[in-house]
Amino acid sequence: xxxxxxxxxxxxxxxxxxxxxxxxxxxxxxxxxxxxxxxxxxxxxxxxxxxxxxxxxxxxxxxxxxxxxxxxxxxxxxxxxxxxxxxxxxxxxxxxxxxxxxxxxxxxxxxxxxxxxxxxxxxxxxxxxxxxxxxxxxxxxxxxxxxxxxxxxxxxxxxxxxxxxxxxxxxxxxxxxxxxxxxxxxxxxxxxxxxxxxxxxxxxxxxxxxxxxxxxxxxxxxxxxxxxxxxxxxxxxxxxxxxxxxxxxxxxxxxxxxxxxxxxxxxxxxxxxxxxxxxxxxxxxxxxxxxxxxxxxxxxxxxxxxxxxxxxxxxxxxxxxxxxxxxxxxxxxxxxxxxxxxxxxxxxxxxxxxxxxxxxxxxxxxxxxxxxxxxxx
Amino acid sequence: xxxxxxxxxxxxxxxxxxxxxxxxxxxxxxxxxxxxxxxxxxxxxxxxxxxxxxxxxxxxxxxxxxxxxxxxxxxxxxxxxxxxxxxxxxxxxxxxxxxxxx
Numbered sequence: 436x437x438x439x440x441x442x443x444x445x446x447x448x449x450x451x452x453x454x455x456x457x458x459x460x461x462x463x464x465x466x467x468x469x470x471x472x473x474x475x476x477x478x479x480x481x482x483x484x485x486x487x488x489x490x491x492x493x494x495x496x497x498x499x500x501x502x503x504x505x506x507x508x509x510x511x512x513x514x515x516x517x518x519x520x521x522x523x524x525x526x527x528x529x530x531x532x533x534x535x536x537x538x539x540x541x542x543x544x545x546x547x548x549x550x551x552x553x554x555x556x557x558x559x560x561x562x563x564x565x566x567x568x569x570x571x572x573x574x575x576x577x578x579x580x581x582x583x584x585x586x587x588x589x590x591x592x593x594x595x596x597x598x599x600x601x602x603x604x605x606x607x608x609x610x611x612x613x614x615x616x617x618x619x620x621x622x623x624x625x626x627x628x629x630x631x632x633x634x635x636x637x638x639x640x641x642x643x644x645x646x647x648x649x650x651x652x653x654x655x656x657x658x659x660x661x662x663x664x665x666x667x668x669x670x671x672x673x674x675x676x677x678x679x680x681x682x683x684x685x686x687x688x689x690x691x692x693x694x695x696x697x698x699x700x701x702x703x704x705x706x707x708x709x710x711x712x713x714x715x716x717x718x719x720x721x722x723x724x725x726x727x728x729x730x731x732x733x734x735x736x737x738x739x740x741x742x743x744x745x746x747x748x749x750x751x752x753x754x755x756x757x758x759x760x761x762x763x764x765x766x767x768x769x770x771x772x773x774x775x776x777x778x779x780x781x782x783x784x785x786x787x788x789x790x791x792x793x794x795x796x797x798x799x800x801x802x803x804x805x806x807x808x809x810x811x812x
Numbered sequence: 813x814x815x816x817x818x819x820x821x822x823x824x825x826x827x828x829x830x831x832x833x834x835x836x837x838x839x840x841x842x843x844x845x846x847x848x849x850x851x852x853x854x855x856x857x858x859x860x861x862x863x864x865x866x867x868x869x870x871x872x873x874x875x876x877x878x879x880x881x882x883x884x885x886x887x888x889x890x891x892x893x894x895x896x897x898x899x900x901x902x903x904x905x906x907x908x909x910x911x912x913x914x
Contacts, residue, residue: 468851468883471872480870483855496902498852662850664881672904675850 438762439798442582442610442739443787444632446762448693459685466663466681478684485691486674492694493627493645494618501644501674502682506609507533509628509644510680512575512677514538516652517626521545522573525564527588528552528776529581532769534607537575547571550605552776553581555731557589563699564593565797568607574603574625579617580610580669583773583784584729585739587611593664594623598617609633610665610737613697614706628752636697638689640683702771705791709738712798716740719802725809729777729784741777744771752808756785759804763787844894847873847884847906854883860901861887861894882906 465474467482486497503509514537549567597604605626607712631641657669658679708799729741753765766783848854854870861868875883890909891910
């Protein structure tokens with residue numbers, strides 16, 4: 436199978452990540468932060484080393500890099516940990532359900548929210564966001580790049596706006612971390628949430644919440660942290676406050692190997708190669724009768740392309756491509772808001788998302804398959 | 813048995829034997845012990861001290877300190893240098909004590 440579903444999770448993983456994941460249960464088999472024997476201490480040191488890598492990559496302090504199960508877990512911790520006392524929040528029209536659902540759930544319990552439409556033109560998007568700010572607005576919670584279309588939001592400008600207005604900025608970095616250079620400081624992000632298993636090339640079961648420490652995050656889960664055990668109150672310091680229970684050591688160590696891989700290759704080089712594959716795909720199918728590509732000429736995009744074969748439902752197209760040996764995701768991509776915004780509620784879309792491991796030859800084969808399916812062959 | 817100047821608050825005297833027996837104290841005679849609430853800060857301190865050129869090790873803080881459970885860093889760095897490294901790197905610690913071994 437030729438895999439083009441990297442926006443869901445990257446596959447394959449680099450050899451170094453697989454080696455790290457295989458070795459971790461043997462070399463780092465202790466429970467970090469729980470005991471004083473050498474295995475526990477060694478494991479704790481290895482886990483800390485990954486915090487340091489994350490801190491360096493995203494310009495934060497290591498203790499403010501909290502490990503989670505995935506990006507959705509990180510976003511729930513952030514959103515529910517911050518919006519505890521009500522207020523109004525702004526989200527975008529391209530949100531994944533990992534933002535939309537927790538915000539909507541909190542709206543049943545006292546907060547309010549507005550949805551800012553994302554336009555092709557960043558200035559227009561910013562005007563829309565600003566128009567939604569009211570005296571009760573406490574923050575903006577939004578994706579940095581759509582998992583459906585790949586459109587990059589003006590997150591730098593959003594961060595500046597929040598900083599200037601005293602609003603918190605919680606950023607969903609699911610599709611941009613490991614793809615674009617991100618700095619909490621330079622991009623004025625207060626809380627950045629990300630998966631470990633997409634652009635950072637770790638194995639599944641990993642994610643991170645990285646905070647600049649400006650806004651306290653109330654814990655939504657309590658338990659053993661290996662610290663202040665005699666106290667019934669959850670620790671008030673990070674990362675312990677938000678990391679109850681045993682962390683996914685194998686996943687974390689694999690995530691560290693993934694970040695090393697990216698550092699060695701260069702994030703810009705990886706993205707450039709993926710962008711080239713996207714351009715090749717678009718150029719190959721844009722003139723095919725019945726193929727529609729969802730890209731606007733003046734918007735900026737991640738290496739993701741949404742398309743449809745207009746005579747078919749997206750799930751049908753994705754199934755036929757799967758039968759032909761190509762892995763792409765059809766449907767709604769856990770983002771009803773985005774498909775509503777695109778006008779694709781009736782058909783969904785097929786998402787092409789290459790990785791560093793895909794080749795031009797593989798893209799050419801996909802183009803041929805799309806042509807055959809579009810021609811009804 | 814090595815004598816410690818001021819006991820770490822809440823640490824029972826007999827538990828200090830574990831620190832006494834740590835090789836950095838028994839071999840080198842002088843060492844500084846920094847205690848932390850969490851292993852993350854202990855490892856942050858270890859990394860910072862090593863960058864500053866001081867051999868350091870993380871160990872479980874023996875006995876019950878206030879709140880229960882914690883980690884210490886034993887280092888060859890003198891107390892004033894340790895305090896400076898902690899402050900420079902914004903590392904929160906519970907206590908820092910100079911230990912003299914014999």
